[in-house]
Amino acid sequence: MIDLRSDTVTKPCEKMRAYMLQASVGDDSYREDESVNYLQNYCKDLFQVEDALFVTSGMMANRLAFMSQTNPGDEVITEYSYHVNFFDSAPMSAIAGVVMNPRHSLDGILRPSDIEQALYSKQRYNYFAQPKLISIENTINGWAGKIFPFETLQSLHILAKEKKLSLHLDGARLFNAHIAKGIGLHEYAQYADTVSVCFSKGLGAPYGSILMGTRETIDKARRYRIWLGGGVHQTGIQAAAACYALKNNLHRLKQDHQLAQYFAKFLLEIPEISLNANTVETNMVQFRLQSIQNSDDFLDRCTKQGLLLFPWIPGIIRHIVTHKYL
Numbered sequence: 001m002i003d004l005r006s007d008t009v010t011k012p013c014e015k016m017r018a019y020m021l022q023a024s025v026g027d028d029s030y031r032e033d034e035s036v037n038y039l040q041n042y043c044k045d046l047f048q049v050e051d052a053l054f055v056t057s058g059m060m061a062n063r064l065a066f067m068s069q070t071n072p073g074d075e076v077i078t079e080y081s082y083h084v085n086f087f088d089s090a091p092m093s094a095i096a097g098v099v100m101n102p103r104h105s106l107d108g109i110l111r112p113s114d115i116e117q118a119l120y121s122k123q124r125y126n127y128f129a130q131p132k133l134i135s136i137e138n139t140i141n142g143w144a145g146k147i148f149p150f151e152t153l154q155s156l157h158i159l160a161k162e163k164k165l166s167l168h169l170d171g172a173r174l175f176n177a178h179i180a181k182g183i184g185l186h187e188y189a190q191y192a193d194t195v196s197v198c199f200s201k202g203l204g205a206p207y208g209s210i211l212m213g214t215r216e217t218i219d220k221a222r223r224y225r226i227w228l229g230g231g232v233h234q235t236g237i238q239a240a241a242a243c244y245a246l247k248n249n250l251h252r253l254k255q256d257h258q259l260a261q262y263f264a265k266f267l268l269e270i271p272e273i274s275l276n277a278n279t280v281e282t283n284m285v286q287f288r289l290q291s292i293q294n295s296d297d298f299l300d301r302c303t304k305q306g307l308l309l310f311p312w313i314p315g316i317i318r319h320i321v322t323h324k325y326l
């Protein structure tokens, strides 16, 4: 089977497994896991941030970013399609206790004008939810891996400071944006209060994300990580895989991007498929079926031919997501 449902389906290669085996471990709750400490320090240097915390998943990183920068009842302004809202709003409200104020933009980009509108979209009596955090995403999963414009990040940073809001960057696929645009990871981090990145997407590690920010924020996140049951003890084995992925698989993301372009080119030749090739910016291709009403039939037919795809919403087949294959 060719599995293009997601870049989370990769499996660790032999060399990654060997690297994991030799990891030196300790109890991370005492901060004694050398491999975890090494990864966190490596990311601190790479992103030029004060502190970094290795966590189980992208969702945990986002949850901790929210919990450490808000109080229950506070409001988070985001875009409707971003993962923190589209997939994760129920646990965000149930666990982080926040109220989402999602904006519907026409192109998936959350701009300063959207924030201004959100701020003034309702009365702000003191018993109302008080806006505390802006949450953006790069690359944007729901918009087929679109790259969040760097200049918009910079202007959001200025506005956030002015309005005394924190800014979280969900960078589950920030590495893809970095490789596609050549903008330094530390440059992205400079304009956000917290940044999370995933090792288990295009980089091909089996596990883990890292949340970065100031020492004060990450101290809070470390406390909440335990609350969420995420205090994994000898997790250096997983940290080693993340480290291997970071050192060896970052630059090969370019191949994923080229492959996505290649797919798009061929899909354009199929009359039943409509697709805007200009929307292919990183490792995803999203297309619409023109004449096949039932996208499930199409998916079944693809599966029978040995191709696994994931449905997005009816009529739209979720992106083809290119990724590392062993």
Ligand SMILES: Cc1ncc(COP(=O)(O)O)c(C=O)c1O
Pocket: 056, 057, 058, 059, 060, 062, 083, 084, 137, 139, 141, 170, 172, 173, 198, 200, 209
């Ligand atoms: C933008 C974004 N954020 C967060 C996540 C959640 O990551 P995880 O599956 O590691 O919890 C995903 C997953 O695809 C994602 O696309």
